[in-house]
Amino acid sequence: MKKVLITLFLCLPMVAFATDTPSTPPTPPVPPAPTPRVSVFSTTTDWSALTGLPLRQFVGKFSWNNKDVSRGLEMYYLDAFPCYGEADSVRVWLGPNKQSEGTLRLVCVHAPKAISFTWRNATRDADQGISTGILNCPVTGENNLSIDISKCTRGLEWKEYK
Helix, strand or coil: CHHHHHHHHHHHHHHHHCCCCCCCCCCCCCCCCCCCCCCCCCCCCCHHHHHCCCCEEEEEEEECCHHHHCCCEEEEEECECCEEECCCCCEEEECHHHCEECCEEEEECCCCCEEEEEEEECCCCCCCCCCCEEEEEECECCCEEEEEHHHCEEEEEHHHCC
């Protein structure tokens, strides 16, 4: 009798773990297909190597008045020969009462005579959003670049590109 009880006692844990269903793991839910998103990276070229001219750094200084920027003007430099923008220094926000945020630092083979930005009207703390189009600006200066916003001209807006 003792042997029967010991055998039953040892078999009880096996009965507790027995199930009627096979032990296959559940199928995880299939996530929805991701929306394709294009990453934009600078397409800079080593102009120093291609032209044989040394690269130099230039800093852009802006001048503007309240009517040029109203509530604020957010601009991003668009790379173009003879310059490319340094990665952390291509966004500039200009606001009323000479408020500004950001620095424009360019690496160039020579001082540019004109540069282009993508732009939009935005307040200082606005999140990065869709810009309006191209702003073409004349540049003066040989070491420090001066950009007078009142002399910039609006190029095409993005909706006009086909």
